[in-house]
Amino acid sequence: MDTKRKKFIKKIIQHVLMIIFTLIMLYPLAWMVMSSFKQSSDVFVDAHTLIPREWAFHNFTEGWQGFGGITFTTFFRNSFVITIIATIGSVISSTFIAYGFARIKFTGKKLWFVLMMLTLMLPYEMVMIPQYVMFSGFGWIDTYLPLILPTFFGVPFFIFLIMQFIRTIPTELDQAAKIDGCNTFSIFFRIIVPLVVPAMMTAAIFSFYWRWDDFMGPLIYLVTPEKYPVSLALKLFSDPSAVTNWGAMFAMTTVSIAPVFIIFFIFQRYIVDGISTSGLKS
Known part of the structure; x- marks a missing residue:
């Protein structure tokens, strides 16, 4: 009885x-979401409290209006275009390369x-300038090509992940x-692709999150505000020469993370399946 009681207390702790x-x-996260419902002047005055003194639902409508006649509809569309195409390219190309290896x-x-594995150890800051010089020579500045096209040549992390998954598939299936x-x-x-769907979905989820959250890439290569994704558009709220509308900024930040949460909760089982079995070998 004492042993059961100790186990029960241990579980409670x-x-x-x-x-x-x-x-x-x-x-x-909760502070950010609740701050999106606060008046802009109360965001940091009542920073120690979560519940707003006065609910400001207008932050979402004001924030969605965007800047200079460019609404967040445009910014969200740009983000989806970059993210979806880059995700498709990275998953397909990485699967082909992983199968080859x-x-x-x-x-x-x-x-x-x-x-290929050594490229995983290179920090982005090390290749940022050479890539910019190369893409500038191609005339790709202020286009989506530098953000999308490189993904069609494989992503080392996804290649390794999918390759490890393929190695768990018996070679007898290939011989048959x-x-x-x-x-x-x-x-x-007919054989490999249907069996590595969990690993491909895992790569797709990670790619979607990374591309949606990418700030440095669009900041370097995009110049025209009409082409900005959401990650870069949120920066426009911060204006040192004027009063920043913190309520609207937090409102749009809250909306911007919704697609990531939706994708994660819908496909989270693929993350577990893809990662848990990719390290096993038959």
Whole structure:
């Protein structure tokens, strides 16, 4: 009885600690959401409280009006265009490359794989200037090409993730397909792709989040405000020469994270499946 009681008390303590840590981690998000309903002048005056003294629902309508006649409808459309196309490109290209590394034998395979993995260790600041010079020479500045086109040549993290998943698939399936007359592409499309859907969905979710949240890329390559995504448009609320509308800024920030939450909660099971099995090998 004492042992059961100790286990019961231990579980209670664990749950209490988890609840406390969860509340601590969620507090900044809750503060941002509740600040979107506060008057702009009360955001930092009542920063210690979550509940607004006066609910300002007009923050959302004011924020959605945007700047200079450009509404957030345009900014959201730009974000979806960049994010969706880049996500499709990164997942498809990474799956092709991962299949090559996992199943196809070719000269210099280990060398190319090592070089690909080394790119994961390069900080973005190290390649930022060379990339800008290269894309500027191509005449791609103030276009979406620098933000989208590179994803069609594979993303190293996704390649490694999907490749590890492919390695869990028995090679006997490939051999059986070859006996039935399938070539390399048939094996890829008919056998490999249907089985690696969890890993592909995991890559798609990560890609969607990274591209939607990307600030540095659009800041470097985009000049025309009409082409700004949401991540860059939110910066326009902060104006050192005028009074910043904090309520509207927090309102649009709250709206901007909604797509990420929706995607995550709909496809979260694929994240668990994709990551939990990608490290296993048959």
